[in-house]
Structures are given as C-alpha cells and as structure tokens.
Amino acid sequence: MSSAPNGLHQYPIVQAPMAGGGSCPPLAAVVSEAGGLGFLAGGYKTADGMYQEIKRTRGLTRRPFGVNLFVPQTASAASADPAAIEAYRGQLAGEASWYDVSIAPEDTVGTYDDGYEAKLAILLEDPVPVVSFTFGCPPAEVLTALRRAGTRSVVTVTSVEEARTAQAAGADGICVQGIEAGGHQGTHRDDPHTDGTAGVGLLALVGQVREAVALPITAAGGLMRGSQIAAVIAAGAEAAQLGTAFLACPESGADPLHKRALTDPLFPHTELTRAFSGRPARGLVNRFMREHGPYAPAAYPQVHHLTAGLRKAAAAAGDPQGMALWAGQGHRLARPLPAGQLVEVLAAELAEAQRALRMLKLRSAS
Numbered sequence: 001m002s003s004a005p006n007g008l009h010q011y012p013i014v015q016a017p018m019a020g021g022g023s024c025p026p027l028a029a030v031v032s033e034a035g036g037l038g039f040l041a042g043g044y045k046t047a048d049g050m051y052q053e054i055k056r057t058r059g060l061t062r063r064p065f066g067v068n069l070f071v072p073q074t075a076s077a078a079s080a081d082p083a084a085i086e087a088y089r090g091q092l093a094g095e096a097s098w099y100d101v102s103i104a105p106e107d108t109v110g111t112y113d114d115g116y117e118a119k120l121a122i123l124l125e126d127p128v129p130v131v132s133f134t135f136g137c138p139p140a141e142v143l144t145a146l147r148r149a150g151t152r153s154v155v156t157v158t159s160v161e162e163a164r165t166a167q168a169a170g171a172d173g174i175c176v177q178g179i180e181a182g183g184h185q186g187t188h189r190d191d192p193h194t195d196g197t198a199g200v201g202l203l204a205l206v207g208q209v210r211e212a213v214a215l216p217i218t219a220a221g222g223l224m225r226g227s228q229i230a231a232v233i234a235a236g237a238e239a240a241q242l243g244t245a246f247l248a249c250p251e252s253g254a255d256p257l258h259k260r261a262l263t264d265p266l267f268p269h270t271e272l273t274r275a276f277s278g279r280p281a282r283g284l285v286n287r288f289m290r291e292h293g294p295y296a297p298a299a300y301p302q303v304h305h306l307t308a309g310l311r312k313a314a315a316a317a318g319d320p321q322g323m324a325l326w327a328g329q330g331h332r333l334a335r336p337l338p339a340g341q342l343v344e345v346l347a348a349e350l351a352e353a354q355r356a357l358r359m360l361k362l363r364s365a366s
Helices: 023-032 047-060 074-079 083-090 094-098 117-126 141-150 160-169 200-213 226-234 256-261 287-295 303-315 340-364
Strands: 013-015 038-041 065-070 130-134 154-157 175-177 217-220 239-242 270-273 282-283
Touching: 013 023, 013 038, 013 282, 013 340, 023 038, 023 047, 023 065, 023 340, 047 065, 047 117, 083 094, 083 287, 083 303, 094 303, 117 141, 117 270, 141 154, 141 160, 154 160, 160 175, 160 200, 175 200, 200 217, 200 226, 217 226, 226 239, 226 340, 270 287
Parallel strands: 013 239, 038 065, 065 130, 130 154, 154 175, 175 217, 217 239
Antiparallel strands: 270 282
8 A cells, every 4th residue: 555646654644524514625625735634524415515625625735635425324224213213303392492493304214325326426537535434334346446546445443343344345444443532433333222332442443453454544533642643653553533633723614612612611521422313423511412312212314314403503502502512532632723733733743752652662672
C-alpha cells in the first residue's frame, strides 16, 4: 500500500467523517490543506447533496480528501420490532408536545438504504481519493471497482472478526474504532440484545487487530492530543482518526450549542445510547438521553427518523438537553482552534512524543 497513489500512510492525522453536519467542505478542505486527510460524511444526505459537497471541496483544495458511506442497514431495519417502535413513538409524545412539532409517520422499512447505490455510482463515475465505509463491509466487487477507479477503500471495524472480513473482501485499509469513540459504533451487525458497552478499548483493539491482519490501520476513538496519536502508532496503527477534536473548530458544521457543550461543566461525561437513532452511539449525557435511553428499541434507522424533528426543534430552541451531542470520551480536551492550526499543533505534539519515545528507547538500550 505504501507505493500506491494516495497511500493512506502519508496522512497520520485524519479528520473523521461526522454525519449530521459536523463534517463539511470547509473543514475537510482546511484539514487537507494543512497536511491531514479531510473527510466528508455521505451519511444522511441525498446522492446529489453528497456530490455538491464533493464539488465544493474540490473548489477549496486540490489535495486528497475522503468521503464516507453508510453500508445499507435494510436487513436490520426489516427485523426491528414494529410494536417496540410504536411504543417508543408514544414515549416521545411529551417531547413532541414540548417542542410543538409532529413526529413524522414511519416510511416503508425497505427504503432505508441512505441512497447507498446512487452515492456509490457517483463515486465510481467521478472518483475521490479515499472512500470509507461504516456499519459493514461492501462486497469484494465494490472494493475492486473503487480500486480500478483510483480510489483507496477503508472499512470501519470494531473487532478482529470484522477486520478479517475487510481484509478478505480486499479493503485497502481499516479504521479500527475503539469503544471510546464519539457518535455511532461502526459495528457490522447491531446485536439488539446488547447496548454496545461490551466493546474493546482502542489500544487493546489496535494490538489485537495488528496481530490478526496485514492491512494498514487508522485508529479512532477518544483521541485528542498528539501524544495519544503517538501511542496508537506505537501500538501498530499507521494513522489516527479524530472526530471530536475537530468538532470544536470554527470550520466545523456542528451547531454552536454542540461545540460549547463539549467543555461545558453541565455535560461532564459521555455514554452509549440508542435514544436518538436506535443504534449504540456515544454522546454527552443530557436530559433526552437519561429520560429516553432506557426505552429506545434496537431499530436503526427508524428511531433516527422518529427523533429527527425533535432534535432539530431542540437546536432551534437553543436547548442542548434535547439534542444528540455526539462526543468521544476525550471531549473535555477539545480546543476551539482553527482546523489548520489544530492539525499543526497535533503534528507538533506527535513529533515531540515520538522523539521522547526514541530517547527512552536509546536510554533503555544503553
């Protein structure tokens, strides 16, 4: 992989694709211009909406950037319990009344593919340097087609088994996501009988995956400082993906309420919850999560659509207690620096940490 064009190894700092607004062309472009690898989030957008963001990013930078896609969850959606979904709709009635909005009726379950095929067709016809996948691994023929188009593929994994699946399918790299990560856990299958808290911490998971597969690893989960990037590289990764760290940047598309909440003493910790989407996702603990998390069914993306209007209304009302405040465990270390400056600071911290490690090895050997 190191000799291939757009090799991922040359970008030790990767800006995570944050669906829902955090990732946007200005952020991705500035990160790439600063020497990192910026990413756009294709999730929750129409195919044309994704393409317009790609064109806008190309107008802001000529450097490589990536696009993330959600692997379709149609089978999981079809197996969700309709009665549980309707019960949760009732659970949310008070929220709808409080924010004076209606909870939209459910659409046909089989349509919940996030426009995946149309988005993939665009990316094959007009390629970008890197495409990553979340919630599953595409079949080998898709990864082969991307490679023929000149695109490097990365599959998000949360276990050794998923990493082996990605390698067998022909992925060019994997993003190893630890339990510390903000937003959705990128598991290939969502076990409806668990809450996602049984996941593995990032350093342990990188070590396990490194011994199991030969693919380049990008490590993700709670990373906020260059010294932490040095740690995951020492553990076997080639790069680190940071989401929450870039969420606070002025170029981020996140709501200002969300940005401020990252370091607000009112939100001291995070938890995994199904409250907002029906799939385990890590966010700042707020009123909505406390009141509705225990009752949320394992039904993605149905629950995401049920709560979409409520979340939008809460943001419009200036109420972070009703928003999905996605954040990793390191959120209190967020720095509201311009994205380009943050990349430079992280790179300097990484270099200093790696120098310290080299000195330690030299002293130990002498």
